[in-house]
Amino acid sequence: xxxxxxxxxxxxxxxxxxxxxxxxxxxxxxxxxxxxxxxxxxxxxxxxxxxxxxxxxxxxxxxxxxxxxxxxxxxxxxxxxxxxxxxxxxxxxxxxxxxxxxxxxxxxxxxxx
Amino acid sequence: xxxxxxxxxxxxxxxxxxxxxxxxxxxxxxxxxxxxxxxxxxxxxxxxxxxxxxxxxxxxxxxxxxxxxxxxxxxxxxxxxxxxxxxxxxxxxxxxxxxxxxxxxxxxxxxxxxxxxxxxxxxxxxxxxxxxxxxxxxxxxxxxxxxxxxxxxxxxxx
Numbered sequence: 001x002x003x004x005x006x007x008x009x010x011x012x013x014x015x016x017x018x019x020x021x022x023x024x025x026x027x028x029x030x031x032x033x034x035x036x037x038x039x040x041x042x043x044x045x046x047x048x049x050x051x052x053x054x055x056x057x058x059x060x061x062x063x064x065x066x067x068x069x070x071x072x073x074x075x076x077x078x079x080x081x082x083x084x085x086x087x088x089x090x091x092x093x094x095x096x097x098x099x100x101x102x103x104x105x106x107x108x109x110x111x112x113x
Numbered sequence: 114x115x116x117x118x119x120x121x122x123x124x125x126x127x128x129x130x131x132x133x134x135x136x137x138x139x140x141x142x143x144x145x146x147x148x149x150x151x152x153x154x155x156x157x158x159x160x161x162x163x164x165x166x167x168x169x170x171x172x173x174x175x176x177x178x179x180x181x182x183x184x185x186x187x188x189x190x191x192x193x194x195x196x197x198x199x200x201x202x203x204x205x206x207x208x209x210x211x212x213x214x215x216x217x218x219x220x221x222x223x224x225x226x227x228x229x230x231x232x233x234x235x236x237x238x239x240x241x242x243x244x245x246x247x248x249x250x251x252x253x254x255x256x257x258x259x260x261x262x263x264x265x266x267x268x269x270x271x
Contacts, residue, residue: 032225035232036180040170040207067174067207068240074233076226 021086030104033076051087116261123148124194125254173206182218
């Protein structure tokens with residue numbers, strides 16, 4: 001992949017360019033997979049952060065704040081996804097989203113779907 | 114999974130008259146009843162289950178699209194239908210917009226994977242603006258069904 005550097009921005013915003021995206025591998029654990037309800041929960045949480053947040057499944061990259069995009073991943077139980085966040089609150093975002101997924105979208109257990 | 118694997122062609126409706134969520138869901142479920150895909154004795158319980166799911170959070174997922182759905186023990190194989198609304202249905206969508214494209218899905222309780230793959234297929238096609246626009250402009254169930262066939266044969270973006 002070609003990386004385009006913007007020397008000007010690194011002068012104006014020292015630190016911005018050196019901050020690498022935070023990535024974490026996620027495994028979908030809930031029985032139903034990443035269907036509409038979990039996708040909505042994921043988006044709702046992701047929207048609380050300012051960072052760019054994306055999910056990748058086998059090279060397919062989607063924006064984490066868009067339910068329709070998340071549903072295109074068709075991520076069933078056991079699916080590995082890479083969560084990538086970049087920005088001032090990237091670390092907090094990744095931590096919170098990982099917790100949601102690793103907990104199997106806890107609230108989902110109570111629904112009747 | 115393709116549209117033809119789960120969309121019941123005889124239940125596709127255009128010019129949906131309902132302008133509220135419950136009426137739209139009833140109308141779409143009725144079309145599945147009329148097409149012989151569900152039985153009269155299960156009708157109310159299916160409608161109630163779909164409405165109960167909506168209480169957890171609207172399935173109006175944005176872009177003028179809703180995917181009301183439920184599992185139901187009377188169903189042996191995933192079945193769904195499409196309705197197009199000209200005026201838009203007030204669906205408490207997550208983005209606050211009215212919905213024009215509705216995909217209703219009923220799945221057997223033990224096949225969550227099929228439901229997920231149907232959602233995957235629907236959402237992938239919906240990312241394509243041309244597909245969305247053509248679908249919204251469909252004047253007859255035949256138009257819709259032709260469009261879904263074209264989508265099935267990859268004539269729109271991924």
